[in-house]
Amino acid sequence: MTPSPLPAQVPTRIKAAHGLGSVTLGIKESGLTTFFMIYYNQVLGFDPRVVSLILIGAMVIDAMVDPLIGRLSDATRTRLGRRLPWLYGAALPMAIAWALLWMSPDIAAHSALGLFLNVVAVRVLVSACEIPSVSLVAELTRDYDERTALMRYRFLFGWLGGLLAVTLAYGYFLRSDDPATNGLLDPSGYAAFGLFGAALILFSTLGSALGQQRRILALPPPRAGAHPSKAMFADIILAFRNPAFVALVSGALFITTGYATTIASTNYMMLYVWQMSDAQLAWYPAGLAIAVFGAFAAVGHAHRRFGKRDTAVGAALASGAIAFLPYAARNLGWWPELGGWPSMGLLLSLQTASLFGLIVATISASSMVAEIVEAHEVDHGTRIEGVFFAGYLMVQKFGQALGIFLVGQLVAYAGLTEQIRPEDWPASTAATMAWIFAGLMILIGIMAALGLRRYAIDRASHEARLATLAATPQNFTDRGKPRP
Incomplete structure (x- = not known):
């Protein structure tokens, strides 16, 4: 029996349910990238090099596990399909x-190993949800623009989750009642911040799985055939030999590096370079929100006009150039008085524009992964969405680590x-x-653009591959060989 073709249009409620699953990623990224280093360094007294090594070591382990999670999710066979069991199983742990991670400062302060294992657990469990979830993009539809729409919702919810955490952190959890004390340097609010994030992680992961369950169970099954364990590493190696995939991840590596560098340095820059107060820091999430919603609104139009690759290239270059401007102007004496509201407003405007570019570039690059799935299917007769998305996320984590x-x-x-x-820090060092x-x-920004320029899949070539697949008989195994 020939399975029904994938529907091109995805209902908005499914897009929203799918996007909800990325809230967990947003919570994790906002916590580990924005607050973790300054908490364990300036609040608990860790050397920043130790903190960064803990984060990097955990990322490397997580990244190495990612392709295995992706391949295992491709091979999962249950009555709930390939992906949903992973979401249900990992949510509570x-x-x-x-x-x-945020409730045991005394233990963590005396045990770098314990802290490292805790971070590894967080990252691997998030991957066990994120990789199967994002792999559904290539299963829910094969339409070029609908995949962009799914990614738009995914990134919207992911950044909204992170934005909510950041907003409440600056405006409530980590805001000091004492004007002479900066809330980021006060340990009292971090436990509540962690509990809030945990509740949001549990709700969003289970809600996303439940919201998509009926739709996923109604999808046509993948091409028949076994997924023997001996083929796992072969598929992973094959993915990283795909020229389009290599080009994509070489650019995405630096897009993620730019985003991680920006976010991880934010609190240090705000406090020690720009001399901002708690009240001024509370406005930072507003700029992030404008960047997120602006990117959500703009990226679809940009893809239709310029294509995914050129949109990503232009956005990455623009982001790097805009990020350079305020720091150069500050050091050259062309900037308003540090610590004042005019300084904060101008900085926030330029930061928002730079973040907008990074978010557009990230959405564009992530959406490009799905087209590689069909390119591989045409060449090899097998769909390994999980491997490609896991490999992409693995490289992103190397970018975060960098x-x-x-x-x-x-x-x-x-x-x-x-x-x-901050007031005791030398101006020359700043x-x-x-x-x-x-x-x-x-x-x-330049390195990201150079990598992405070599990605060769556009709308026309993708649609040609879909036509080829539509004309391909279904009586093949998923390894591309005729059934006996």
């Missing part, structure tokens, strides 16, 4: 691991290895830190 490493080294170079108040950061953002 993931929430518990996240809460413990970004956090750069920030850790920058913070240590600037003399922030000890706990220090200027040096600003120049280094500005130069990094320009370089990262």
Whole structure:
């Protein structure tokens, strides 16, 4: 029997349910990238190089596990399909691991190993949900624009989850009642921040799975055939030999590096370079929200006009250039008085524009993975969505690790290895830190664009492959060989 073709249009409620699953990723990224380093460094007294090494080591382990999770989710066979059992199984352990990360400062302060294992648990459990969930993009539809729409919703919800956490952190959990004390340096609010994130992780993961369950069970099954374990590593190697995939991940590596460098350095830059108060920091999420909603609205139109690759290239270059401007202007004396509201408003405007570019580039690059799935299917007769998306996420994590490493080294170079108040920090060191950061953002944007330029799949070639697949008989195994 020939299965029904995939429906081109995906209902909005399914897009929303699918997107809801990425809230967990947003919570994790906002916590580990924005607050983790300054919490364990300036609040609990860890050397920033140790904190960055803990984050990097956990990311490397997580990244190496990602392709295995993707391949195992491709091979999963249950009455709930291939992906949903992963979401249901990981939700509660993931929430518990996240809460413990922020609720055990005394234990963590005396055990770098315990902290490392906790971070590894968080990252691997999030991957066990995120990889099967994002792999559904290629299963829910094969339409070029509908896949962009699914990614738009996915990134919208992911950034909204992170934005909600950041907003409440700056405006409530980590805001000090004492005007003389900066809330980011006060340990009292971090436990509540962790509990809130854990509750949101549990709700969003289970809600996403339940919201998509009926639709997923109604999808046609993948091409018949076994997924022997001996083929697992062969499929992973095959994915990384795909020229389009190699081009994509070489650019995406630096897009993610740029985003991680920006977010991981935010609190340090706001406090020590820009001399902002708690009240001014509370406005930062507003700029992030504008960037997120702006990217959500703009990326679909940009893809229709310029294509996914060129949109990503242009956005990455623009983001790096805009990120450079405020730091150069500050150091050249062309900036309003530091710590004042005009300084905060101008900085927030430029940060928002730079983040908008990074988000557009990230959505575009992530959406490009799905087209590689059909290119591989035409060449090899098998669909390995999980492997491709897992490989892509693995490379993104290497980009995050690189970004956090750069920030850790920058913070240590600037003399922030000890706990220090912003008003006690030398102005000359702040200027040096600003120049280094500005130069990094320009370089990262150029590297991202150079990698992405080699990606060759566009709308026309994708639609030609769909026509080829539509004309291909269904009586093949998923390894591309005729059934006996």
